[in-house]
Amino acid sequence: MIIDSHAHISRQDYSSPERLLDDMKTAGIDKAVLVPGGMLDVRRMTRYVTGEEKPILTAPPNDTVLEIIREYPDKFYGICCINPNDGAPAALASLEKACRDGFKGLKMSPLVHEVTLMGDVVKELAALCGDYGIPFYTHLVIQARANTAALGSLAEAFPGTNFVIGHMGFGPLDIDAIELAARRENVYLETSTGNPLSIQTAVKLAGPDKLMFGSEFPLSDPFVEKVKIDRLPISDADKETILHHTISRLLGL
Template sequence: MTPRQRVFDAHAHLAPGPEAVARLIETMDRCRIDRAVVVAGGAITPDQLSRQLIEGGYVATDADNDAVLAGCDRSGGRLVPFFFANPHRGGADYRAHGRHFRGLKLAPSVHGVGLLDERTIALVEQAEGFGHGVYLHCVQRPGFGVAALVTLAERFPAVEFVLGHAGVGDLDLYGIDLIKPRPNVVFETSGGFTFVVKTALDRLGADRVLFGTEYPLQHPDVELAKYRVLDLSEDDWRRVAWQNTCRLTGETDG
């Protein structure tokens, strides 16, 4: 891995507030990250999300997709917007505005709607129509786990799905094995152990692993350090850090 290669963060959040874009761009500059996929932050507090991850539950709060779109417009092309859908709305807002975005973000642990729920399926159908990839989290709960994601991906083979945050928990080697037969599911590594990242690269190949940061909950330097110690070849790092996210967002590899 060489620091001169371009880096495209596959998953960051744009926090609420007028200075959010400037703070994110400043952090990207310090960390030598060229571009980032961004979704809205602030739909749920970290404390409430922590509780819901363990106990279940949901919020029906909308994310501020308008602020994300406006922030990306001001970024000079460095920020790429994904639409953070609220399944409780029935998909009307995504249907109306999805063409302005480059992908779809689903958060079952936030909104409490399972991956095989008809509301989720309706949103993925819309994503397929827009030509969007779908980024989502899984949790270990019936209908919310990696097995449900695989079933969803089988139903929509033309949609690229991203299993976010290195799967479920700290050591989701099983999740890696579950998605391996589904070529339209890729693995984003923010928050994951270095060992899990290495296992994903070995079992899935560099074409199915994406570098992401989960900014601002995680500092990008922490995620970059994980890859530095793995000492990837230049070609593998180019795929993980740039080409795969270009493919996900429909960007040219230029």
Template sequence: MIIDAYNNIWEASGNSDYLTAESFTPDRMIAHLDEAGVDIAVGCSLGQSIDNPYIASVVETYPDRIIGFGQVNPRQPGAVEELRACARLGLKGIKLHPTLHGYHFADHGMLDPIFAAAGEEGLVILVNALDDPWCAPLAIEEISRGFPQTPVLIAHMGTVWNVTEALIVAERHDHIYLETSSTQLLEVQMAYRRVGPEKIVMGTDWPGSHFVLERAKIARAIPNDADRALVEGDNLARILRLAAS
């Protein structure tokens, strides 16, 4: 089964010229999944517009095609309660976006409760870590090493300048994985050589990129069929404890 680890779905809100004024619906995403031969994809709301009930409704409508990840802003009162509500809605993970929400990741007071609750609820944590001083991989390690029961996906592998840190962190911790969206081909090849296919999950960050492009990158970086199967779905199925089809 081909499973993509990171994408965004949302309904238009506000009048921003950047992203949120236009809807990117599950119907549009599923058409692109079909084009690329992807069976299932994780869908999140944008950091600019958190809407967990909407993501849950999408999953309810398309349970065989979309896995829902919720999102919380740890700076907001009630973030832990919102995380637990995501679990009750049937969402499988939590997206954190420190850049948009204005916090540094190495903040135990803010993030320890989030990680603890995610572990209790059986949720994966996905951290948007796109070349960002707010959430460099060593900061992610500082928090997540205290919660080995909570799997962590380092989205974008810290590209461009933090890839080396991401490789170090994934190498040191069994529960920390590297997600490939926005990365360069060379960076995926580096990860494959250093940490192996068991620690990499394919993600596209649709609609920022397209599934056919991400699959082509992964095919070039990981020519071995068995290893590529791990990256393109088997790893994430194991992390999310999805039942075998």
């Protein structure tokens, strides 16, 4: 069993479920965890990171993800995305509804929503994730509002919630993110777009049970991302842990 723990999905041609399924077949991937796509045009990512352009959407299209996982229940799981700027009542109600609908986790998007990870609404969402037993996934940015240190503070404040750092942290080799995952029991790393040296360093310092394979489809190619894991100089058992055991445990599959 191989599970892609992070793929963006939408009804656009370049990020459609049909294209993802084709890419999964090529890569030998059995299932995927979907997050809402379409809020950014990933082909223009540099302009979003620099602030030159603003996101296309700020309302996460969770309904689209729900439709797709119901169309392909044997292939896909879903993680919802919520905008904390909607305010605590709306954000918490959205997460509770998503859990009732069968979503398996929460995705935070500091790039799209300019999130402050230690903000009051984010902290309430993190607490609710712990109550529901679902992981809190976030990517990081270089700004202090949502960098590695901010995520570390959030993870320390909510030890009963599991936190997943997307893309191996921020930058080519975020040693701070790797050391945070090694130090804190409730912090994990997702491998998509991470370089092989970064992933290998994380296996050594944090252990394979703190890593989960992801593709970041459609920004990256599932086949290419899986090859990074296949070529790691580690045991087959450790590769299996990264390719499906860690994400299966966190999502309760």
